[in-house]
Amino acid sequence: MILALGTASPRQPRRGRKEFRRVVANVGTSIASAPGYKRISAGAIDLDPYQGHEFRFTKDAGFVGVYNRLVIVYSRDLAYVLSLTCPESRVAENESDFEALIRGLVIRKSRNDLTF
Secondary structure: EEEEEEEEEEOOOOOOOHHHHHHHHHHHHHHHHOOEEEEEEEEEEOOOOEEEEEEEEEEEOOEEEEEEEEEEEEEEEEEEEEEEEHHHHHHHHHHHHHHHHHHHHHHHHHHHOOOO
C-alpha cells in the first residue's frame, strides 16, 4: 500500500469553487490519459466542512491489476491529494485504513481551525 500526501498544484491563492473544479479537471485528465486506465467511479465526496472529490480506477501494471483511489481536498489555499495504490487483490484490507485516514485528517484539521 502506498499512501501519499501532496499538493495538486503549486501554492496559489484560493479562488473558490471554480479553482477547485479546475484542479479536479486537471487531475482527472491526467489519470484518464494513463495507459491501462479503467474508471470505477468519480465524483464529489462529502468532507464537511471542506470540498472533496474522488477518483477510483484501476490500471494494468504488467500482470497485476492495480487499484487506485485519489481524494482531493481543498482547504484554504491548497488542494491536497491523498492517494491509495495497491494490488486489486489487497483492496479489502487497505480501503478501511485509507477511509480512516481521510476522515481523521479532515476532522483533525477542522478542529484545529476552530477558534474560541
